[in-house]
Amino acid sequence: MTAPALEIVDLRKNFGPAEIIRGVNLSIEPGERHAIIGPNGAGKSTLFNLVSGMFKPTSGEVRLNGERISGLPAYAVNRKGLSRSFQVSSVFTNMTVRENVRCGVLWSMGQKYAFWKSIRSSKAVQDKTAAILAQVGLTEKANLPAALLPYADQRTLEIAITIAGGADVIMLDEPTAGMSHSETERAVALIAQATRGKTLLIVEHDMGVVFGLADRISVLCYGEIIATGRPDEIRGDPKVREAYLGDEAATLAEAAH
Amino acid sequence: QDDTFRIAYIEGLSGPFANVGDQGLKHFTAAANKINAEGGINGAKVVVEPFDGQTNPRESLVQLQRAIDEGFQFVTQGNGSSIASALIEGVEKHNKRNPDEPVLFLNYAAVDPAFTNDRCSFWHFRFDADADMKMNAITDWLESQPDIKSVYIIGQDYSFGKAVADAAVSQIKEKRPDIEIVGNELHPLGKVKDFTPYIQKIMSSGADAVITGNWGADMQLLIKSASEAGLEAPFLTYYGGGLGAVTAMGQSAVGRVMQVSEFHENLDASEEQLEAIKDFEDEFGLDYYYLRIFTLMDMLKAAAEKAGSNEPTEVAMALEGMEADSPYGHVTMRADNHQLLQDLYISILSDDVPGTVEGTPFGFKTVENGMIDAAATKTETTCKMDRPN
Amino acid sequence: MLPFLVFAAVLVTIPALGPSRTWYTLLNSMGINIVFALSYNMLLGRAGLLSFGHAVYFGLGGYLAMHAMNWIPESVLGVAGVFALPVIGFAGGALAGAVIGWPSCRRAGIPFAMISLGIAELVASAAFIFVSVFGGEEGISGDRMKWFDPVTLFGHEVEFTMGPISDVYWFIAFWTFVASVLMYAFTRTPLGRMSEAVRDNPERAAFVGYNPQQVRYLVFIASGGFAGVGGGMAAVNFEIFTPENLSLLPSGFVLLMAYIGGIRYFAGPILGAIVLTFMQSSFSGYSEAWLLYLGLLFITIVMFAPNGLAGIVVALVNGVRMPGAAARLARWSQMTLAALIALAGLVVVIEVAVRWSNGYGDTFEPFGIALPHGSPLTWLVALVPIGAGLALMRLIARRSDA
Amino acid sequence: MLAVRNLNAYYGKSHVLQGVDLDVFPGEVVALLGRNGVGRSTTVKAIMGEVAPVGEVRFKGELISGRPSHEIARAGLGYVPENRDIFPMMTVRQNLLLGIKDMRRPGRWSVEQMLDMFPNLRNRADTAAGVLSGGEKQMLTICRTLMGDPDLIMIDEPTEGLAPKIVAQVGELIAEIARAGVAILLVEQKLSIALKIAARVYVMGHGEIVYTGTPAEFATRQDIRREWLEV
Amino acid sequence: METIVFSLLNGVTYGLLLFMLSSGLTLIFSMMGVLNFAHASFYMLGAYFAYTIGAATGFWVALFLAPILVGLLGAAVERWGLRQVHTNGHVAELLFTFGLAYLVEEIVKIVWGKLAVPYKVPHLLDFSAFTLWGTSYPAYRVFMLAVSITMLIALFVLLKKTRAGLIIQAALTHPAMVGHLGHNVPKIFMTVFGIGCGLAGLAGVIGGNYLVTDPAMAYAMGPIVFVVVVIGGMGSLAGAFVASLLIGLLQTFAVAVDATFYDMFGWAGLGQMTEVGRISISSLAPMLPFLLLVLILMIRPRGLMGDREF
């Protein structure tokens, strides 16, 4: 059996006295689409930050394809093939859309810190950038500065940068937050298509998105995973209903029928 | 351009030593006015134009270049031997590369002895007694002061300060071997804001006298801290009489601060000279301080007229060995090293003299046996000069 | 590409116009400052690092070149060696950048700025202490003219000794061009691009695989190196380096050049270097109060044109191109006119005051009209235009608002 | 109480608000609905003076358009922006304290009350607000504005990014605010909440108000919903 | 012994002057985020104003009037200058004050001339407070000590006991939001800047006659003030106080030490006459503060007592 794409073992994180992540265990198979839901402040973003190398865990371990990555700095984690997006759009505001995507592409195409060759000299980089832009539908806006993009497009760009590096584990933090229904639909389609064959870890509050996209769902509550399972299992779980879904479970159940 | 005789005055006209540069410029302006009133130099009107060298060798070289580009062939400077050193080199290089348009450097205050010894140049003339000559005056006076048994030397950390210290050490060893040098200290140039710690050191060393070549703000602050702390030892200085030091010292310095200089305001002089001093002070609101600037300008005029040309090489040739009469005595420009010989005076700050400075009730008066004859100031030189043929 | 061809063409044609020595001197300083300001902008404009100590790299590069200059033997090859000194400068600057950048690039923003300030003061005062390396107050000087007589090369008599200022011009022009092209090219490389990415969003840059500190550090070294090229050029041009060249003052000046020129544009610092060098060397000859004017210019730019002179130029060009140009240009020229009127009054005030304060007794005589400080007419001539100009500006601004 | 007449606003050249008219009466809860990017946030910003308003805005009869925003706030108009501008370096408690305009005149709400209402906040009362989770920040901003004791509060997208359960909580909070007699102008996407608490709804489309009515009426207007809200 | 006592006294005096200067900067820096490069220029203006006013009315009136005038000037600078550039970020603000420093220096030169003015210690305080081992300690320094400690206390109360501090800090990052909460941000900024400048002015009134009042005094004091603020820690008045004293003492003691590197490291094989061996500790005095600055920023970036990094 191959190692899980992402494996989290008894991960803990304290901020001062506050214990925010209290022993999370999670194992995600290659190609799986896994969603994390949970109330606000449960620690979802923190978990993302721990896995992606922004924070160092207090204890526990994170393994990417069997290799330990916890404790590595963010850029090193990224180079090993894990890429993430941010809950609040985090793009290179003064650059054009194309440059934003290109920045996402550069490292994976082996450009590293090169200062002896033009960024344009590599056809592969150009092509890859163009391909990604086309994939997310931003080709027309490629020459606009990112700061001037409408909100939904910025979210899309956020996703584009995240997938640009070709990482095989993608983590998205509330990718559709603040999008309208139609935009959300488009975003979900994009995510589904862009992560085909890859491992996806996603945080969302929009249950439509979660139940539409995820193969499995984990519910994080006060820093602990209280349930993991297929969407229908989660929907029925009384603990989850109590902690997170509230009335919406009923609505969802209705919708499912 | 033929009817003007243009002199570039390259000094720090901004920054910490701006005040000193400003004073010099006023003296030059006055001297030029005087010459112009008498018909100029060989009929040419004298123009002294200021260039701000910012008391920095490189910037001064930039200004030198600018002056040369604008056609100046006479340059004057004095505030800082470090700068004079750069200018001498700059002028030498220029004259070597452009033998057709040589430039002459007239130094009125930068007194590193090297300039008239190992590093002497045909294109450089100095109108101020060098550090060794002035130190000679001081140490001669020390010979008559058996009460002084220990001295403290403090100076600015650059060639001039080092020259003063070296001169003091070697001459004291020679003339008063019994005097102990209890401190020999260099401090950064123009950067110290509070000299109290240095004064503290001097006081605890128990020195009977302090020797310093400090000038500008470094002099004012040093003296000020000394009088605040109640340092009783006399100060033997190069520049205690000028450049704002007296204002800073006040009453407590009376009878304690001495200077060695070619001029002070209570020297005997003709009515005419006193009149000239008064006119200068009225016009510029400033003490008459740089006698040597007037000497410089007068000799320049005399040399040019003797040569019958305003061309630097010929003026320089004429200056060599030239003798002249200043309002206070006879002066000679040595031909072998281009050092001016003039009478020097050791004077002491006093509160009962007619001539006062800086609007204070104080002025300097010559101490007993304080006059050193021009001829007696002459020192050996190691100068070997390349002269144009 | 085109702008660089024009640039090269301009550089080559200048000597044909037979500039005076004054012009050569000015142009040479400009070249040095252009390289210096561009290298500074690699940090400030591109990587977003505000440094108060850039002169350190300029100076250390320059010092190294200076020492190298003194070692070079006197021969024809010596001339070539002198010509190549900016390469040594680059090495010196880059080396200094590599050493100093190590601790300072770990942090960006204000801590970086403060470290750079501290290091500048530290290096400058240390330089005063290590006399054998830095020459103390006097500095280290040298002689760039390594060969006196013309030599015959391929049957032609070449008279290129690096002595005369016109020879130095070619040297400066060559290196200015090369360094500008290289620095421009740098912005087009992966590292150059990532430096901008790190400026905008270091966190994100890390999540696309780049170590922001590493990026900053490498850019810092490159920027130090190019500053060193400027230093090497300066060593040859001025033939002296003093510890002051490492201090806060020149560091501040390069900041002014880059900012006044416009840090958002590649050509901004070039423009800034040209204008400020001109002011510094020529203006200071016309008016003693040139620093006051420099201060005023600078403050005006900071307040009203944060994109600098280049920003103004771009706005002008856009203004001409976009629809409604006639009206806009009319308004701009009215504004400019009003501002000029006020400025004229201000100049009178300043000039009269400077002369009054100096006490040399000379009077300000623009166009032969004497304006002594004692006469009420003077103050009328000064204050009326200021008032009128400001009132006009206000009027125009209000009218265009409505 | 709040009367907006022919309000226009621009971002550079783009004319974002093109003559908005709207009213909020004392104690009333009004929802402002509309698709993304139609200018709802801009409307609120223009009322607060954050975006330069062209047109007329009156609050309690007084003309407030063109006045600086602190004066508008002091007139009794509260505003909770959509980007949750909390003060990240300060503690939760300090954030709340800053909401008080004048220490001498405490309002209807006290810090303790706020912390009671949201146990999450109480737990973190003395940590820096910058590290709060997205949802916690949202609660904090609303509470902070309430500390200033406004007579009308404008809330921009309060439930965005909140867990379903907390969405309900926020809904309750808003209802409670309304019960306390504070008028509310609510900018919302989630129809469920908006329709539950609002007395009246405005629908916005392309910089204009395209529909006004009570929730009940609105429920029947499928055409409006489809055309302007995509639902 | 006497060296130690006097170095201590002198270090404290110098340190207190530094504190007076830097307290205003700390205030402005920590509250508005403005690195006021012109701070020392306001210090200079304080000295010059006091000189001119004092000539007409005597020192004591000047002591009150000059700082107020400088403060008003500072407020005006904020109102018509800084406020305009505020929207362009901190770099622009910093550059504005950078230009202002040039401007002030040039204007001072025009108005008061390039030479030092005879601004003197008031007659009433021009005596020696006490004499130890034959060295006298001027009463004026005791007065300086008193003023700066009063200032420390007053500032502390102002900051900790008022909400203004909080509001300003919030406004630093989110000015619009603070406005929406009903606080008049511009006015507060103006006041803070005015007070900060006024404090610098006060330092000028007191320091101008302790040191020298000339157009170069601003440039001489400028950088060291930044060192104090950074070493002390952002926003920490107490830190600024400690750092001022530390630097004051450090510099005074360094000067007092007579040793050279050879004396200290000779055992390690350093030659007496080598260049490094001859470097004296006292010659290092001017660079010590900057060395400390760099070290602090690297080891403890929040400064000695700062509660946050920049």
Ligand SMILES: Nc1ncnc2c1ncn2[C@@H]1O[C@H](COP(=O)(O)OP(=O)(O)OP(=O)(O)O)[C@@H](O)[C@H]1O
């Ligand atoms: N650096 C930090 N220091 C202290 N506490 C922190 C820090 N970062 C996060 N926290 C706390 O940890 C908890 C979890 O935050 P996190 O951002 O992970 O929540 P979340 O699950 O993503 O919530 P949301 O869905 O609202 O975004 C919150 O209570 C937050 O206040």
Ligand SMILES: Nc1ncnc2c1ncn2[C@@H]1O[C@H](COP(=O)(O)OP(=O)(O)OP(=O)(O)O)[C@@H](O)[C@H]1O
């Ligand atoms: N600072 C800005 N500069 C330029 N355009 C802007 C700016 N802010 C908003 N816009 C544009 O103005 C329009 C209206 O924006 P507004 O934020 O008011 O919409 P909204 O209805 O609140 O939408 P959302 O649901 O995204 O909050 C949008 O098209 C947006 O892209």
Ligand SMILES: CC(C)C[C@H](N)C(=O)O
């Ligand atoms: C102006 C003078 C005091 C300069 C000093 N004598 C020097 O040689 O450097």
Ligand SMILES: [Mg+2]
């Ligand atoms: Mg989150």
Ligand SMILES: [Mg+2]
């Ligand atoms: Mg909105």
